[in-house]
Amino acid sequence: MNTDNTLLALRGVVKTFPGVKALDGVDFTLRKGEIHALLGENGAGKSTLIKVMTGVYRRDGGDISLEDKPIHPANTGDAQNLGISTVYQEVNLLPNLTVAQNLFLGLEPKRFGCIDWRRMNREARELLAGYELDLDVTAALNTYSVAIQQLIAIARGVSMSAKVLILDEPTASLDADEVASLFKIMRELRDKGIGIVFVTHFLDQVYAVCDRITVLRNGALVGEFEAASLSQQDLVSHMLGKALEKAVHEKIEHADAESRDKLFELKGARSQALEALDLSVSAGQVVGLAGLLGSGRTELCKLVFGVDGLVAGDAELNGQHVRFTNPRQAVVAGLGLCPEDRKKDGIFGPMSIRENMIMALQNKRGWWRYIPMKKQRELAERYVKALKIATSDIEKPINQLSGGNQQKVILARWLAAEPRLMLLDEPTRGIDVGAHAEIIQLIRQLCAQGLGLIVASSELDELVEFSDKVIVMRDRRKVAEVSGNEITQQRIMQAIAGQPQAS
Amino acid sequence: MHKKFLPLYVTCSLFALLFAAGAVQFENFGSLRVFMNLFTDNAFLIIAAIGMTFVILSGGIDLSVGSTIALSGVIISVLMQNYGWHPLPAFALVLVLGTLFGASMGAIIHYYQLQPFIVTLAGMFFARGLSSVISEESVPIMHSFYDDVAMFGFELPGGAWLGSSTIIALVVLALAIWLANFTRLGGRVYGLGGDAQSAALMGVPIARTTISVYALSSFMAALAGIVFSFYTFSGYSLAAVGVELDAIAAVVIGGTLLTGGYGYVLGTLFGVLIMGVVQTYISFDGTLSSWWTKIVIGLLLFVFIALQRYLVGRGQKSR
Numbered sequence: 001m002n003t004d005n006t007l008l009a010l011r012g013v014v015k016t017f018p019g020v021k022a023l024d025g026v027d028f029t030l031r032k033g034e035i036h037a038l039l040g041e042n043g044a045g046k047s048t049l050i051k052v053m054t055g056v057y058r059r060d061g062g063d064i065s066l067e068d069k070p071i072h073p074a075n076t077g078d079a080q081n082l083g084i085s086t087v088y089q090e091v092n093l094l095p096n097l098t099v100a101q102n103l104f105l106g107l108e109p110k111r112f113g114c115i116d117w118r119r120m121n122r123e124a125r126e127l128l129a130g131y132e133l134d135l136d137v138t139a140a141l142n143t144y145s146v147a148i149q150q151l152i153a154i155a156r157g158v159s160m161s162a163k164v165l166i167l168d169e170p171t172a173s174l175d176a177d178e179v180a181s182l183f184k185i186m187r188e189l190r191d192k193g194i195g196i197v198f199v200t201h202f203l204d205q206v207y208a209v210c211d212r213i214t215v216l217r218n219g220a221l222v223g224e225f226e227a228a229s230l231s232q233q234d235l236v237s238h239m240l241g242k243a244l245e246k247a248v249h250e251k252i253e254h255a256d257a258e259s260r261d262k263l264f265e266l267k268g269a270r271s272q273a274l275e276a277l278d279l280s281v282s283a284g285q286v287v288g289l290a291g292l293l294g295s296g297r298t299e300l301c302k303l304v305f306g307v308d309g310l311v312a313g314d315a316e317l318n319g320q321h322v323r324f325t326n327p328r329q330a331v332v333a334g335l336g337l338c339p340e341d342r343k344k345d346g347i348f349g350p351m352s353i354r355e356n357m358i359m360a361l362q363n364k365r366g367w368w369r370y371i372p373m374k375k376q377r378e379l380a381e382r383y384v385k386a387l388k389i390a391t392s393d394i395e396k397p398i399n400q401l402s403g404g405n406q407q408k409v410i411l412a413r414w415l416a417a418e419p420r421l422m423l424l425d426e427p428t429r430g431i432d433v434g435a436h437a438e439i440i441q442l443i444r445q446l447c448a449q450g451l452g453l454i455v456a457s458s459e460l461d462e463l464v465e466f467s468d469k470v471i472v473m474r475d476r477r478k479v480a481e482v483s484g485n486e487i488t489q490q491r492i493m494q495a496i497a498g499q500p501q502a503s
Numbered sequence: 504m505h506k507k508f509l510p511l512y513v514t515c516s517l518f519a520l521l522f523a524a525g526a527v528q529f530e531n532f533g534s535l536r537v538f539m540n541l542f543t544d545n546a547f548l549i550i551a552a553i554g555m556t557f558v559i560l561s562g563g564i565d566l567s568v569g570s571t572i573a574l575s576g577v578i579i580s581v582l583m584q585n586y587g588w589h590p591l592p593a594f595a596l597v598l599v600l601g602t603l604f605g606a607s608m609g610a611i612i613h614y615y616q617l618q619p620f621i622v623t624l625a626g627m628f629f630a631r632g633l634s635s636v637i638s639e640e641s642v643p644i645m646h647s648f649y650d651d652v653a654m655f656g657f658e659l660p661g662g663a664w665l666g667s668s669t670i671i672a673l674v675v676l677a678l679a680i681w682l683a684n685f686t687r688l689g690g691r692v693y694g695l696g697g698d699a700q701s702a703a704l705m706g707v708p709i710a711r712t713t714i715s716v717y718a719l720s721s722f723m724a725a726l727a728g729i730v731f732s733f734y735t736f737s738g739y740s741l742a743a744v745g746v747e748l749d750a751i752a753a754v755v756i757g758g759t760l761l762t763g764g765y766g767y768v769l770g771t772l773f774g775v776l777i778m779g780v781v782q783t784y785i786s787f788d789g790t791l792s793s794w795w796t797k798i799v800i801g802l803l804l805f806v807f808i809a810l811q812r813y814l815v816g817r818g819q820k821s822r
Contacts, residue, residue, distance in 0.1 A: 056704075075706075076703065076704050076705070076706055077706030077707075077708065080706045081706075086704070088704070092698075092700070092701040092704045092705065093701055093705065094693070094694045094697040094698055094701055094702060094705070094764075095697055095698065095764075096693060096696070096697035096698075096764035096765055097690070097693055097694060097697060101690055101693075102705075105690055105691075105694060105705055105706075105707070106687065106690075106691075106705065106706050106707065108687055108690065113686075114681065114685040114686070115684075115685045115686065115687070115689075115690070117685075140507060156705075
């Protein structure tokens with residue numbers, strides 16, 4: 001092996017948490033000037049490995065060396081000083097400070113013992129120019145989009161004389177153009193000799209930008225591969241630890257929806273955020289919502305669920321007029337919503353799986369009809385089993401579960417309340433391949449049980465797979481409705497891009 | 504104009520407006536003398552509120568300020584009257600003790616992950632109780648040094664007076680602005696108040712920053728206690744009850760967001776001055792009960808919190 005080129009080397013790293021061996025003798029080698037994908041299912045140990053590299057956790061065994069010198073980062077500041085910077089999925093910058101302050105926090109240029117604001121702002125502008133960003137660096141960070149904040153975070157990481165740049169799912173909340181410009185910058189940085197660790201759930205992106213791939217499974221190393229010589233199918237089976245049955249892409253029998261009774265209908269409905277649109281869902285039908293980020297998918301879910309009020313138009317549930325002014329009314333009427341931002345809007349972090357699950361049912365019954373503890377336990381146990389939620393105990397706080405399992409708990413929460421219409425906003429975001437397939441399986445099952453579903457997703461292949469009807473959103477408007485056999489990725493893409501129908 | 508300075512402008516203009524209103528209504532109100540008296544009467548509050556500003560910017564709160572003011576006054580007066588200390592070493596001791604007191608509260612908050620509210624509430628009872636134990640009676644201060652310092656100052660036109668406590672308050676203000684906006688510690692304090700977790704991941708030393716902030720606040724409270732003793736010429740264990748709440752009110756009226764991360768030290772000065780001008784207005788009027796001050800300040804607080812809510816809400820929408 002070419003050791004001269006080795007930048008960061010982890011050998012036999014062990015990390016144990018009470019009851020779990022999160023990392024069991026993992027090796028990882030990052031070379032200078034490469035983009036190295038770190039892959040694995042949720043719970044495989046990717047996050048733990050990164051946290052060990054960046055000093056958030058202390059390792060319990062093994063060696064880490066940077067440029068052949070052993071290192072022992074004790075905290076993130078320490079790791080940064082050594083040249084290891086991390087950009088997280090949720091941008092971890094300070095929204096209240098200016099762009100320039102965010103870039104230089106901790107390393108502000110000084111003059112006569114004072115922070116030299118003028119120089120700091122000038123240097124910030126110069127730095128961002130290297131990323132083709134022309135921003136007002138004196139404006140607060142939160143005036144910019146997540147994509148730009150992410151680039152600012154990368155710029156910060158690199159400017160802190162980074163040798164190693166770790167990108168932890170940086171693309172999860174970016175749209176296609178933004179991803180492309182991120183990749184361009186990643187390649188430029190690679191060519192400057194920086195070693196980049198790239199964690200993602202999008203396998204296409206791995207092949208688009210990575211040189212080598214390291215796969216982890218259950219806290220152990222599966223192997224290190226050249227990206228060019230590993231097929232996507234092999235990669236997935238390495239990640240899952242079993243040969244994947246060829247992903248089922250054959251079309252399901254489309255429910256003959258129009259003949260059935262409408263379950264929920266919007267007629268000319270408008271909210272503060274959306275222009276007037278129509279929408280109808282029947283029982284046993286899956287309506288997909290497609291569109292780019294910010295196109296109005298989430299806003300549509302919010303409108304249906306009563307988070308955003310109806311400004312004009314009409315909503316009907318089972319043929320009856322309804323006008324939800326808050327989500328509680330929607331819940332009582334039999335709706336459920338799995339929100340896009342699971343962490344912020346979905347889970348009650350420190351509460352147990354059981355408590356998270358009974359939440360919706362209890363709310364629906366009202367607080368004076370307490371669900372007996374025995375019933376709660378039964379319910380939780382039943383759903384843990386039914387949805388294959390990987391946990392040792394239903395009393396475990398939900399924030400200790402992986403993303404996919406959290407999503408399943410939220411699904412269970414609504415299923416326990418026996419809804420008639422479920423809204424799933426990006427149900428598979430940030431979820432690994434295995435859980436992804438299970439959630440799609442679940443969507444189909446629910447549909448077969450006669451539930452109406454509205455599913456917003458940015459992954460077209462997945463929409464095509466389960467939708468009976470796809471509504472395409474653009475610029476907060478409904479631009480197309482595709483149903484039946486017309487549902488193809490190409491057709492949806494054309495609608496998103498605003499091209500006329502090819503036929 | 505930068506949008507982020509908006510609350511600061513609002514506070515400054517409100518002060519100018521109130522002062523102008525008083526000047527129109529009462530003869531002699533619109534003078535430099537009345538203006539300077541606002542500083543003389545509120546110097547200790549300005550100092551305490553500046554310390555509070557840092558705590559609130561960092562996302563915390565300090566309820567021990569009033570008690571610390573009383574405690575430092577009592578310690579100084581007892582050391583001087585009962586033990587014959589010169590004021591200067593007594594001041595030094597009080598400032599060091601105050602700083603240590605704040606630092607330990609900060610350490611407890613950080614290392615035990617406790618709510619600042621409850622820790623400083625405990626600090627408040629502790630300091631108040633300790634000052635009563637040291638002396639239940641008010642201890643008068645008689646020392647030529649005190650007379651000299653209290654008399655020290657500069658005559659300004661119109662019979663206005665720039666006294667020693669005003670000078671101290673202004674120096675503290677200048678240093679605090681420097682600390683908040685021109686040092687790395689300042690950036691860290693804002694960062695901590697913005698998002699503590701992100702700040703930690705960006706390499707901000709959370710422990711050191713938290714401890715510094717509370718140490719600074721208690722140092723300022725001890726200093727405010729010294730300035731207060733020049734004003735009252737005594738140390739009394741029941742003095743300055745509720746001053747921490749006045750300080751919090753001044754910080755909020757000064758445009759600092761109570762949840763941390765946004766605000767300016769200069770705003771706090773105007774927050775105190777607004778409270779002072781309301782008080783002056785009521786004493787000029789002569790017919791109103793002085794409790795009207797509290798009512799007006801209550802209303803102002805409410806208006807400012809509503810204004811912040813509105814600004815924050817608008818800021819998020821524009822994203």
